[in-house]
Amino acid sequence: MPAPGVILLVAVVLIVLALVYHLVMTIVALRQIVAALDETIAAVGEIIAKSGPVNDVVLTINAHLGAGVSALEGLLVKKAGMRDALGLVEGVYPGASAAGFRDFPDSTTTKAPRISEVYTRGVLTLARLGREAPIAAASPDGPAVRNATRSAKSAMDLYPDVRHTRPEKLPRSPVIGTDSPVQYPEGVL
Amino acid sequence: MTLYWIGSLVLLLVVFPIVVYLLNGVLVEARSIVPTVRHIAHVARAGSADLDAAPLLLTTQDQAIRTIENVAAYGGSLDVILDDARQGS
Structure with missing residues (x-):
């Protein structure tokens, strides 16, 4: 066989080998891709x-x-009246x-009174307890979740003249007894 | 004979490297897709697992409806117990 024929034969064999190797490797890679895509399609189907x-459940709950x-x-x-309800x-x-009440358009223009002017401290405390009852998801098994900045401070703001704000100005409790500095006369019954 | 030489050498020195280069490019790109697709499959599986609790929404829906019904019942009782606000208040 002449030398050019050998070279031609070698070239053809090399090209065929290269084709075989690369095409087989490509087929393997494509099969891996197909397998991964099958998993993806199955997972996406589950997601769907x-x-x-x-959507329907959330809309129903919202409704x-x-x-x-x-x-x-x-x-x-109905029970408290628009103004006090807003308060x-x-x-x-x-x-x-x-924001007002959703079914009362005029509630957005009604001026809310200060709650302390309408309700007693007990009512406000009860309302606050209801808001901060231990139903919060943050500690379902723990103690009641309370807002440290609002639960006590807001009550102090509403009643600024009680002992916790100005204790130094409150009169001291009277000293009683036989050796007290002030002896009160015995009452006449 | 000269053309025979030239053709053989061109096939060996030009065509063969070009074929190898092109096939290698296809193989590299195909292999580069594999990890990406596997990652997508992993993310899709994780997303599907995240939605395992979605059926519980049906329970949540039922509980929400019952809670609203109870609240409505309490509201009805309060409506009976408490006096209405005076007009103008």
Whole structure:
């Protein structure tokens, strides 16, 4: 065989070997891709199946919660009156009265009174306890979650003249007994 | 004979390297896709696992409805117990 024929034969063999090697490797890679894509498609199918009812469920929950809020707001307005209802909401959720009640358009223009001017401290405390009851998800098994900046401070702000703000100005308790500096005359019954 | 030489040498020295270069490029790109697709499959599996609790939303929905019903019942009782606000208040 002449030398050019040998060179030609070698070249062809090398090209064929290169084709075989690279094509086989490419086929292996493509099969890996197909396998991974099959897993992906299965997982995406699960995602679609699992997330399918989420929208309807959330919309249903929202609708029921909205109906509950509307009913409670209506009851509050009916029982307390628009102005006092806004005052109670403002006292429990500072700033919330600006949004008003959803079924009462005029609530956005009604001026909310200061809660301390309408309700006693006990009512405010009860309302606050209701808001900060231990139903918070942060500590379902722990103690009640309380807002440290609002729960006590807001009450102090409402009643600034009690002992915890100016204890030095309160009169001291009287000393009683036979050796007290001030002897009170025995009362005549 | 000269053309035979030239053709053989061109095939060996030009065509063969070009074929190898092109095939290698295809192989490299195909191999580079594999980890990406595997990562996508992993993320899709993780996303699917994250939604395992989604069926619990049906329970949440039921509980929310019951809670609202109870609140409505309490509201109805309060409506009976408490006096309405006076007009103008």
